[in-house]
Amino acid sequence: MILIDGIAGAQLPADDRGLHYGDGLFETLALIDGHPQHWQRHLARLARGAARLDMQCPPAAHWQADLDHALRTVPPRPRRVLKLLLTRGSGGRGYAPPHPARPRRILQLTDWPAWSFDPLRDGICLALCDTPLGRNPCLAGLKHLNRLEQVLGAAEVAASGADEGLMFDDRDELVEGTRTNVFVALGDTWLTPALDAAGIAGILRELVLEFAPAAGIAVREARIPRGELANADEIFVCNSLAGIWPVRELGGACPRRFPHWPRTLQIVAALRTAGALA
């Protein structure tokens, strides 16, 4: 189910700048019983990203109308994946954006992924990717459409048989998972990479940073050199679909095993109490 500027259709103009340059942004949301989770936060991030790229962002009412339209045309399901894409649309002479640009919105509903494990009970196996992430403060944090680094990282993860993989920048500092943000318990504090030069600032990461402190859990942004992973007491990764995935095994040159993850479960409980996690 795909809507392009509100019209059902699985085809996109082939001159779209999203295709040619990755000139756009996206959001991925959990749709539970027809309700998009953290809808306002996702739309706010999209608007922040559009402002950074000097791109007009459609009003929330347009996305809401698209979603209502889409939900009327599909049978109800407990869970679906909702993806929003915003591109700068067609046109322009080469890289330079056209003025005025007519951004294009794309809404896509897909099936909920069929994970083969119960992550909170089983934990996941985390690989370390060799593909580095380039550093660019102009693009850091944005969920933009230039994701070739993540494609190469995800291919490494698939080849390794792990469930997810961590990626590092060219200074060997931890940034994120291929499709998740990462938190590392070191001593009495949870740390997560600062994302001021690379990475996507995820909504669930934002919720952890916001709601964990209220439950008395210390968490802050920090630089995390690769070597610090050897000292981790626990690790979890998170995103809007997966929720929070505790890490059972960490691959790489110095593999680690984490038989239990009580502190991760504390975070899960804190977010559930706050109504921030399903």
Next chain:
Amino acid sequence: MILIDGIAGAQLPADDRGLHYGDGLFETLALIDGHPQHWQRHLARLARGAARLDMQCPPAAHWQADLDHALRTVPPRPRRVLKLLLTRGSGGRGYAPPHPARPRRILQLTDWPAWSFDPLRDGICLALCDTPLGRNPCLAGLKHLNRLEQVLGAAEVAASGADEGLMFDDRDELVEGTRTNVFVALGDTWLTPALDAAGIAGILRELVLEFAPAAGIAVREARIPRGELANADEIFVCNSLAGIWPVRELGGACPRRFPHWPRTLQIVAALRTAGALA
């Protein structure tokens, strides 16, 4: 005029990985009297890029058939722009590429750009972009579809009124123009950035490196810190459409003027003698 997998049509499946992740490559060629310039070199670069991304590259015969088909449907013109795009096609669960993937080829013919100046006579005005280029050796040199940095750079150039802009990496080393490669005459040698961590290795750059030495002109790849531009004797930028553009003015904190560009014209003459430049 657009062909998608050989079929005329201006629409693309909206689940194409080129749109979602920039998971693909492209080539831009000058089509002169119906003849694509340096066709074999462009196809060879596309194949090298596909190998780096672990993507199947269609045989040259498919691209040739597409081009023949396209040329039969448009009126003859002295010059056109030919763009080839190769994406990993549709499918896959998130970032991880599907196996097997069915790459999609897109061929586009557009009008020759109407430049308002005679570059070899007038020279061009070159801005210095603030947008940095991230460093990633896995992607360096490839003409892939993740070009948001160039979009931001080109927007800066458009705002400045310059004809093109130079871009630097996060170590402040020169990489390239927003849509060109760059050569800097320092002393008796022409230098061009090495592109082992960022940038696109252009075909005209390849031709300059190959044919200038035969004409007795010293040229080599090098690291070029931003400050070295203050010592430049001449600068030119180049790409497959523009050819070679001598620089008349260089913007930035220490603006420079180059009233003449005899050494750039030597390079132009050397490439023309070799049949490498129209």
